[in-house]
Amino acid sequence: MPTLTFKNNRIRGSTTAFNCGSPDIPVRRFNYWDVRGEAEIIGKQSGRSIIVQHLFFGNYQNWSRFEEALDELDAMIGVNAKLEFTTDVDGDAYVRQFKNTTFDKWEPVALAGQSDPGPLKDIAGTLFEEGLDEPDEGWFLPMTLYFRQLLT
């Protein structure tokens, strides 16, 4: 099950999609008056955006515990630390690390068929925490996490 670790703390649940683009580069494009074509001045690579789709759950059987977990997630907003994405590649664990990464924000997303994004309860028992055989059956929230890796 793909997982996400930030500042050595695992973000509970499982990662469904991990999108890491190329580094950004500052560029200024402009024209000289009445000269054909475009000119540009490029700077150094500055950073890259990392967008993660994540199912946030952790056997939160009661609502207050679920809210506490979201508060803990909020506390990491703005923190700059190492981000690690762990997944299986051909049956082997593969960890990709991103240093100097700032956790910018998270946003709830709606599941297919869900009218508005928001927390749901795993009534059907479809979610399984890493290493556990028993279904989670607690509160969960599909979300998008936004990170920015600062290149130095």
Next chain:
Amino acid sequence: MAVAQRNAATLQVYVNGRLSPDVHCLDVSMGQGASGLPMATLEVETIARKDGRRKLEGLSLAKFNQATVEVVANGKPVHFGKALMQHGSIQPNGDSSRLVSKLDKHLFGIPLSFAWYYDPKRDDFALFSLPTIFNPDFDGRNKGNMSDKRRSGAPVFVHEGSTETIESAIVNKTFERFWTLPHAVNYLCQALNGSETYVKNPKPADLIKTLPGSESLLRNVEMPIGEYLPELLDRLLSPFGFGWTVEFEGRGGNRRRIVVYPRQQGDPFPLDLQKAGASVDMSKSSLETLNLTADVATSAFNEVAIFGDYEHYEATFSLAKGWPESLDATDESLLTKNHDGWKTNTALADVWRKWVLNEAGDYNGTRPEIFEPYDLNGIFGPGNYVPRRRKFEPCISVFGDNSPLGHTGGIYVEWYDADAAAWKPIDELGTECRQVRMLEHECGIRFDGLTIPIEIKQSGTLVGSLAAVRVTATIVSDKRLFVFVSRKDASLLKDQKAEVIDAGSRYKLRKRHASSIFAALKGTDVDDTGKMQTLAGQLLDSWNTASIDGTATISLTADTAIAGWVGRTVAGVPGRGVDFNTSPKAEKYPTVVGVKANFENCTLTFTLDTYRGKSL
């Protein structure tokens, strides 16, 4: 091969001499003179955003580390200063705290408070709280007051009253010498910035090469106490068409120097922009925007009129009797000051005592021989005066010690001894009558002794028939020394436009008329006409041009030089056939007076100007 892409400028910021990657330079600027001292805007933010971002929170806005800041761009130093300003802002989208590093005026040494002199008694230099005046006005003339002595390679002052005679000059080990612009600049730099803690002074050899060495230019120029070197350099250089800036010679230590340059001269550089329709090539195009205004009138002039001081002439004047003829025969005893009749009859007050020039015509008709004002045509020249009251002033002729010849306040009074058929000084009158007072409101004298000068009254066979008094003194014309130079034919400005300059205290005409009995003796005659013409020529050389001012912005890349532009001139935009020459006959171009590198926008903006600056 055409180039359409360039790398952005590289930047390093050093704080207190250490490379500081967390300090980001947003822009640097440098310019001309006191208003263009180097400046840089900085933002402090650690790249990893851990704890280092300088926020407007938990800090005292006016208390911050006034560190030295050096910025190196594209491998070359482009800024040195101290973090002296902090700008804080809180906006809906966040807060920020920016530091401004400046090479402020107080980093150029101490403010002007004293003047350096040579003290011959101690054979050493000394600071005195005397005013700093180059070639001051002294006894009605301009006096060179530059010493032969050099302190740290720069001349110092000798008091203008210390070289009046050869003897006093020997005591002070210097003769009268006039300050020139290069010497005056060198003096100010050494006197105020002798330690060169942050900025080095210009090299004397460069000053001599760049600035005019004429002794005619600096005349009675006073430097105000309390001003710092940058302001004083502006004051000294600007009127003569010169500017100055700070050049960066390297990083660390005091590796930056004041340099002086002539405006609108020097090797001009072009602004690169390809012809319309050409394919972009950044090796041939860099000019992005241009906003310039050419003005052929506002600050230009094609004629100069300089007014010096009123003309002074020494001559010998025969005076007239300043009382009615009917009182000539009054008994001498009645004219004694102790006599009751003299005290009570005011009509007797002037009899045989007051002698006048009658320059205004006040005495016409009081005596048969007085029927018109004294004719000054022979001295002032026809049309150069109106009949009006004047005043006798000290002689231009001088004794060996340079004090004016004369008995009373530098004025020489004689009476005619008919028996000896000779003019005699008043010293040869009786002791009770020879006291003489100069009249304050007209040209004349009054014998102020207890008795009248009986020797004068008795001169001649009839009573006073040959009595005469003459005075050798200086009088002032209604005409000022004047020079007018026109270069209208060599001007872009088609109409005549004159600059009128009042330089009354600086240029003088003091002459002795042939009638002066001292005309052949030593005198302090001065005729500054030639010097005024030199000044007029210098001013027209500088300002008989159009002015072009505004900004030109070029792309700032890793290949762009950022420093070294100030003082250079801009030829135009040859790729578009635009010429910036401001003079019809010579090559004169607008000068770069300011440069600002904006590293966020990747632009370098030149401020161009040909304005005159401070007036003479």
